[in-house]
Amino acid sequence: MSEPLELFTDVLVLGGGPAATWAALKAAQAGADVVLADKGYCGTSGAAASAGTGIWYVEPDPEAREKAMASREALGGYLADRRWMVRVLDQTYEGVNELATAGRYPFPVVDGRPLRRGVQGPEYMRRMRILVRRAGVRILDHSPATELLTAADGSVAGAAGHRLQTGEPYRVRAAAVVLATGGCAFLSGTLGCHVNTGDGHLMAAELGAELSGMEFSNAYAIAPEFTTLTKTAYYSFATFYREDGSVLEGAGSRRGRSVIARALLREKVYCVLDRADAETRARMRRGQPNFFLTFDRLGIDPFTQRFPITLLLEGTVRGTGGIRVVSEDCATSVPGLYVAGDAATRELICGGFTGGGSHNAAWAIASGTWAGQGAARYAAALGRGANRRPATGAGGAGLRPTGTPGTVAHRDVVAAVQAEVLPYDKNYLRHGDRLAPALAALHGVWREVRAGLHGTGAEAVRTRQAAAMTAHARWMYTAALTRTESRGMHKREDYPDQDPAWRHRLLVGGLDEIWTRPDEVAPVGPEEFAALGSPGLAGASGAYLRAAS
Amino acid sequence: MIEIVSRERCIACDRCVEVCPRNVFDRGADGVPVIARQDDCQTCFMCEAYCPADALFVAPLAFPARPGSPLRDEARLAAAGLLGGYRREIGWGRGRTPGAKFAVGPELPATPPPIVTTVTERTEIGEGIGDTISDEVTR
Numbered sequence: 264m265s266e267p268l269e270l271f272t273d274v275l276v277l278g279g280g281p282a283a284t285w286a287a288l289k290a291a292q293a294g295a296d297v298v299l300a301d302k303g304y305c306g307t308s309g310a311a312a313s314a315g316t317g318i319w320y321v322e323p324d325p326e327a328r329e330k331a332m333a334s335r336e337a338l339g340g341y342l343a344d345r346r347w348m349v350r351v352l353d354q355t356y357e358g359v360n361e362l363a364t365a366g367r368y369p370f371p372v373v374d375g376r377p378l379r380r381g382v383q384g385p386e387y388m389r390r391m392r393i394l395v396r397r398a399g400v401r402i403l404d405h406s407p408a409t410e411l412l413t414a415a416d417g418s419v420a421g422a423a424g425h426r427l428q429t430g431e432p433y434r435v436r437a438a439a440v441v442l443a444t445g446g447c448a449f450l451s452g453t454l455g456c457h458v459n460t461g462d463g464h465l466m467a468a469e470l471g472a473e474l475s476g477m478e479f480s481n482a483y484a485i486a487p488e489f490t491t492l493t494k495t496a497y498y499s500f501a502t503f504y505r506e507d508g509s510v511l512e513g514a515g516s517r518r519g520r521s522v523i524a525r526a527l528l529r530e531k532v533y534c535v536l537d538r539a540d541a542e543t544r545a546r547m548r549r550g551q552p553n554f555f556l557t558f559d560r561l562g563i564d565p566f567t568q569r570f571p572i573t574l575l576l577e578g579t580v581r582g583t584g585g586i587r588v589v590s591e592d593c594a595t596s597v598p599g600l601y602v603a604g605d606a607a608t609r610e611l612i613c614g615g616f617t618g619g620g621s622h623n624a625a626w627a628i629a630s631g632t633w634a635g636q637g638a639a640r641y642a643a644a645l646g647r648g649a650n651r652r653p654a655t656g657a658g659g660a661g662l663r664p665t666g667t668p669g670t671v672a673h674r675d676v677v678a679a680v681q682a683e684v685l686p687y688d689k690n691y692l693r694h695g696d697r698l699a700p701a702l703a704a705l706h707g708v709w710r711e712v713r714a715g716l717h718g719t720g721a722e723a724v725r726t727r728q729a730a731a732m733t734a735h736a737r738w739m740y741t742a743a744l745t746r747t748e749s750r751g752m753h754k755r756e757d758y759p760d761q762d763p764a765w766r767h768r769l770l771v772g773g774l775d776e777i778w779t780r781p782d783e784v785a786p787v788g789p790e791e792f793a794a795l796g797s798p799g800l801a802g803a804s805g806a807y808l809r810a811a812s
Numbered sequence: 813m814i815e816i817v818s819r820e821r822c823i824a825c826d827r828c829v830e831v832c833p834r835n836v837f838d839r840g841a842d843g844v845p846v847i848a849r850q851d852d853c854q855t856c857f858m859c860e861a862y863c864p865a866d867a868l869f870v871a872p873l874a875f876p877a878r879p880g881s882p883l884r885d886e887a888r889l890a891a892a893g894l895l896g897g898y899r900r901e902i903g904w905g906r907g908r909t910p911g912a913k914f915a916v917g918p919e920l921p922a923t924p925p926p927i928v929t930t931v932t933e934r935t936e937i938g939e940g941i942g943d944t945i946s947d948e949v950t951r
């Protein structure tokens with residue numbers, strides 16, 4: 264092992280997807296010196312780079328905006344906050360337009376007007392990388408962070424990690440840190456998400472940050488069996504069949520997905536996109552060329568030939584839970600620590616429903632922008648020399664075991680966690696009788712992890728991933744057991760109805776001992792919003808939390 | 813999973829080594845990258861998109877293809893026009909127009925539209941290129 268690389272900066276951004284690149288760009292534009300460290304390669308890494316995304320891009324026309332805000336409110340169980348929807352829509356509109364002009368993203372033009380409601384992943388992220396580099400950001404690729412650093416007062420002071428291609432450890436000392444490490448898909452194999460193991464959530468929790476909405480963490484996506492291609496939009500044109508060729512009644516890409524899950528527990532399910540006419544088929548190919556990669560390479564005509572499908576867990580990637588946001592600039596409860604994209608909860612705009620298809624991508628742009636600017640302001644306020652504060656590593660599980668190091672292997676930990684979170688009858692089709700033993704098993708895994716999981720160098724990256732997934736799963740199921748009702752994507756067979764008493768967000772936190780409590784900030788639905796006189800939330804005024812009391 | 817680095821086509825530019833988000837490749841002694849950690853591959857196709865020489869092939873499976881699979885047969889895949897296929901589809905490379913410019917998908921229906929095509933023989937994955945999927949993967 265060589266000497267650690269040590270860098271000093273104002274703002275350190277962890278991650279390399281949309282949220283991280285918007286944060287880095289905006290922090291740099293605000294005058295901060297910025298370092299971005301990504302686990303993979305900034306430009307190809309993360310869910311958006313390989314998948315591509317529809318974006319919640321809505322013209323600033325009052326009627327269109329109202330319709331957009333109302334679209335997922337009921338589905339999300341009215342847990343969202345319209346004040347955040349207003350500002351996310353505004354910021355996304357501005358950001359996407361900047362991507363078109365400064366970023367020169369080649370949006371299609373239809374009838375003389377640019378169409379900016381979606382991006383292809385490789386093109387989007389290639390251009391974001393260029394923008395970030397031009398802004399003077401120093402990029403560390405293949406450099407996963409394994410722990411945050413803290414100053415004596417408990418504020419965040421940087422991060423440490425490992426450079427996979429040079430084999431050297433690194434430390435970045437910073438005045439402020441933006442966590443944009445994505446959600447957690449538990450290495451289920453969903454497109455582009457092997458990097459998304461919830462590392463940021465663990466690192467934040469180790470500093471005392473809270474999480475929110477972790478019960479809304481069971482998004483599952485359709486893919487042809489044995490593949491990773493979880494592009495689901497075009498299954499709106501599908502019919503689902505049983506092995507014997509009869510139609511699987513009630514199955515659908517949207518509302519009927521649980522029917523598919525139930526069927527998959529007993530039998531194979533097949534699919535054919537037999538509802539797409541010639542014109543639709545041609546448009547699909549232009550719209551999402553990656554959707555066809557599997558079919559073309561395997562010699563399947565998806566429009567006329569049945570192919571077997573599966574459902575892959577996307578956890579908090581297309582689920583909505585994540586690190587709690589406590590102010591308009593996406594600060595967390597840890598001083599100096601900001602959060603953006605899928606690492607943060609997206610309940611503020613999605614409630615308990617998925618943010619896939621449009622909201623998540625918008626949130627990554629908007630929250631990235633605010634977190635980057637907020638971190639730059641925080642760093643400026645701390646002043647020069649803040650990044651020279653004495654800083655110590657805060658990582659626990661997987662790095663600094665409390666017992667004999669090496670008593671458990673990261674592969675076994677991952678397998679044990681997957682056995683509790685991937686099965687449809689545990690995580691998708693939820694019931695207290697199945698959740699409780701699953702959670703107990705996960706607590707057991709955690710105890711082993713905490714006592715004996717250990718790695719150094721590149722191995723530490725893997726032990727930390729395993730620890731992060733274990734913690735994630737425990738927050739998920741603790742919240743899922745606590746919320747004794749069905750709301751949003753969280754459906755309990757033992758509590759099938761939505762319970763008005765539960766119309767609040769649920770916070771969860773802790774590592775060895777996990778706690779929950781209701782969020783003191785109430786959701787702002789259409790009625791509350793109107794009663795407030797339809798205000799916006801602007802700047803870092805703290806109005807968001809103050810409005811709570 | 814990444815299955816092929818074509819020795820014939822590769823121009824040893826190291827682009828794939830740099831861009832693979834899972835750090836699957838190592839630089840080879842002779843300049844041609846080696847697939848050093850196939851287990852880590854997440855089947856995201858990004859390396860293919862960036863390879864300027866159409867020298868890579870990612871089989872669209874979450875598991876390695878079996879030895880002798882057509883998905884490992886470079887000549888066959890090249891003949892089928894599948895090497896460099898993704899790069900072509902997204903319009904990357906000299907003289908091409910970015911596919912993003914034409915990426916206008918169909919409007920998604922709120923409820924499924926009527927069935928308009930007739931289902932032909934049920935196909936197991938992989939049949940179109942010779943075998944069935946369960947034979948295709950090793951796991």
Ligand SMILES: Cc1cc2nc3c(=O)[nH]c(=O)nc-3n(C[C@H](O)[C@H](O)[C@H](O)COP(=O)(O)OP(=O)(O)OC[C@H]3O[C@@H](n4cnc5c(N)ncnc54)[C@H](O)[C@@H]3O)c2cc1C
Pocket residue numbers: 277278279280281282283300301302303304305308309310311312314315316317318319406407408409443444445446453454456458459460462463493494577580581603604605606618619620621622623624625627
């Ligand atoms: C198949 C699929 C389709 C989707 N389609 C849509 C859609 O149409 N519309 C929509 O709104 N949303 C969609 N989503 C969700 C959307 O992709 C995400 O919300 C978006 O990518 C979030 O951006 P992000 O930057 O937060 O996370 P990501 O894009 O996932 O990026 C996370 C980044 O963090 C890095 N990272 C992870 N751990 C570490 C660490 N320890 N140290 C350093 N870096 C780390 C990763 O390498 C990666 O670069 C889709 C998701 C999937 C999987």
Ligand code: SF4
Pocket residue numbers: 813814831832833834835836852853854855856857858859860870
């Ligand atoms: S498919 Fe993705 S993960 Fe696999 S080698 Fe290519 S770039 Fe790397």
Ligand code: SF4
Pocket residue numbers: 817818821822823824825826827828829844845862863864865866867868
């Ligand atoms: S990107 Fe293509 S040409 Fe360049 S080294 Fe890799 S395989 Fe060879």
